[in-house]
Amino acid sequence: MSDKVAVLVAGSWGTALASVLAANHPEVYLWTRNASQSEEINAKHTNERYLPGAVLPDNIIATTDMAEAVADAKAVVIVAPSSGMRQVARSLKAHWKEEMLCVHATKGFETETMKRMSTVISEELGCDEGRVVVLSGPSHAEEVVRHCPTTVVVASLDEKAAIRAQDLFMNNDFRVYTNRDMLGVELAGALKNIIALGAGMSDGLGYGDNAKAALITRGIAEISRVGVELGANPLTFAGLAGIGDLVVTATSKHSRNWRAGSLLGQGKPLNEVLESMGMVVEGIRTTQAAYAISAKLGVQMPITDQIYHVLFLGRSPREAVEALMGRDPKAELESISQETWEQWHT
Numbered sequence: 001m002s003d004k005v006a007v008l009v010a011g012s013w014g015t016a017l018a019s020v021l022a023a024n025h026p027e028v029y030l031w032t033r034n035a036s037q038s039e040e041i042n043a044k045h046t047n048e049r050y051l052p053g054a055v056l057p058d059n060i061i062a063t064t065d066m067a068e069a070v071a072d073a074k075a076v077v078i079v080a081p082s083s084g085m086r087q088v089a090r091s092l093k094a095h096w097k098e099e100m101l102c103v104h105a106t107k108g109f110e111t112e113t114m115k116r117m118s119t120v121i122s123e124e125l126g127c128d129e130g131r132v133v134v135l136s137g138p139s140h141a142e143e144v145v146r147h148c149p150t151t152v153v154v155a156s157l158d159e160k161a162a163i164r165a166q167d168l169f170m171n172n173d174f175r176v177y178t179n180r181d182m183l184g185v186e187l188a189g190a191l192k193n194i195i196a197l198g199a200g201m202s203d204g205l206g207y208g209d210n211a212k213a214a215l216i217t218r219g220i221a222e223i224s225r226v227g228v229e230l231g232a233n234p235l236t237f238a239g240l241a242g243i244g245d246l247v248v249t250a251t252s253k254h255s256r257n258w259r260a261g262s263l264l265g266q267g268k269p270l271n272e273v274l275e276s277m278g279m280v281v282e283g284i285r286t287t288q289a290a291y292a293i294s295a296k297l298g299v300q301m302p303i304t305d306q307i308y309h310v311l312f313l314g315r316s317p318r319e320a321v322e323a324l325m326g327r328d329p330k331a332e333l334e335s336i337s338q339e340t341w342e343q344w345h346t
C-alpha cells in the first residue's frame, strides 16, 4: 500500500486535518464536491471560504473525483458534517478497501436515527464498527493550520486501529492520545456543542465568567450523566474529548457554536443566525437528538432541555436562564447514581 492518505470534504476541519497529515505523509488527497474550491486549493494553496488567510502545504492535492482521492490510500479520514456523513460514507463504499484505516472527526449524531457517526460509517461501508476510529478533542481548525500546539484523542473498539491512527496524525504540533472508550469520545464531542451554544447565549446576554463556569461545570455533569447511562467510561468526560473540548468550544471566539449562541443571546432569530454563519453549527441538530435521547433514557439534561426550548419552542435565552436558576434546590452530586459514585471512589 502507498504512503497516500485521503481526506473527504474540504471544510475548515477537513482542510486543517489535511494540513496536519501533509506534514507527516508525502501525498494527501483532499476530496471536495466543489470544483472551484478544488482548483483554488491546487493553484493557490488556499481555502479562503473555510480557512481565510491560511496557506496550505503544497502536497495537499484537491480533487472532485473520489476514486482518485481514495485509490491506494492507506487511510481515509472523513470530516463531513453529521448531516452529510451517510451520503459521503455511501459514496466512499465503492472505493474503500478492508485494509484501509478509516478515521472520522465529526462531532454530531444522525438526527433522524440518533446514531453515532461510527455506526453510520460502518453501516454504509458494510464493515465492523471496530474498524472505524474517531478523532476528537479541543482543536479549532484555525489554530491547527497555524501549527499551534494541539492535543486530541483517537478511540476505536479495535486498539490496533487507534494506534495506527495515532501514528498517522501525531507530530510535534499535534499530539495524539489513544482512548478505548469510543462511545464516550463520540458522545462527548457531540454533546459539548449544546453547552457551547448555551455559553454563547450567556455571553450574548451580557452575563459574566461566573455564569460561563457554571454552564461548563453543570454541562459536563449532564453530558457525563447521559454518557454513563449509555455505558461510557465516566473518566472520558474528564479528559480531552470531554472537559477539554467543552472548555475550548465554550470559551473561544473561533467556535461556531459559541458564536451562534452569542447572536441568539443578543436577540437574533435562529434563521438569521444560521444564514450569517456560512459554516456548520452542529449543536443545533445535536440539541434535537440529545433532547430525544434524554427523554428516551429518562436522564435529566436541564441545560439541553432549555437550549431546546430556545431553539425550537420560542423561549427567550433570558427565560431559559431564569428557568435553570429557579430549579428545585439540589445536592451537587445528587443525580449521580450510587453505582457511578462507587466506581469513581474505588
Ligand SMILES: NC(=O)C1=CN([C@@H]2O[C@H](COP(=O)(O)OP(=O)(O)OC[C@H]3O[C@@H](n4cnc5c(N)ncnc54)[C@H](OP(=O)(O)O)[C@@H]3O)[C@@H](O)[C@H]2O)C=CC1
Residues within 6 Å of the ligand: 009, 010, 011, 012, 013, 014, 033, 034, 050, 079, 080, 081, 082, 083, 084, 085, 087, 088, 105, 106, 107, 108, 139, 140, 141, 142, 278, 279, 280, 282
Ligand atoms: N472547524 C473546526 O474547528 C472543527 C470541526 N469539527 C467537526 O468537523 C465536522 C465538519 O465541520 P467543519 O469542517 O468545521 O464544517 P465547515 O462548515 O467548515 O465545512 C463543511 C464542509 O462539508 C461539506 N459538505 C457538507 N455536506 C456535504 C455532503 N453531503 N457531501 C459532501 N460534502 C459536504 C461542505 O461542502 P460545500 O462547501 O460544498 O457545501 C464543506 O466543505 C463537524 O462535525 C464539526 O463539528 C471538529 C473539530 C474542529
Ligand SMILES: O=C(CO)COP(=O)(O)O
Residues within 6 Å of the ligand: 107, 137, 138, 139, 140, 141, 193, 196, 245, 248, 249, 254, 255, 256, 257, 258, 280, 281, 282
Ligand atoms: O469542536 C471544535 C473545537 O474542538 C469546533 O467547535 P465549533 O464547531 O463550535 O467551531
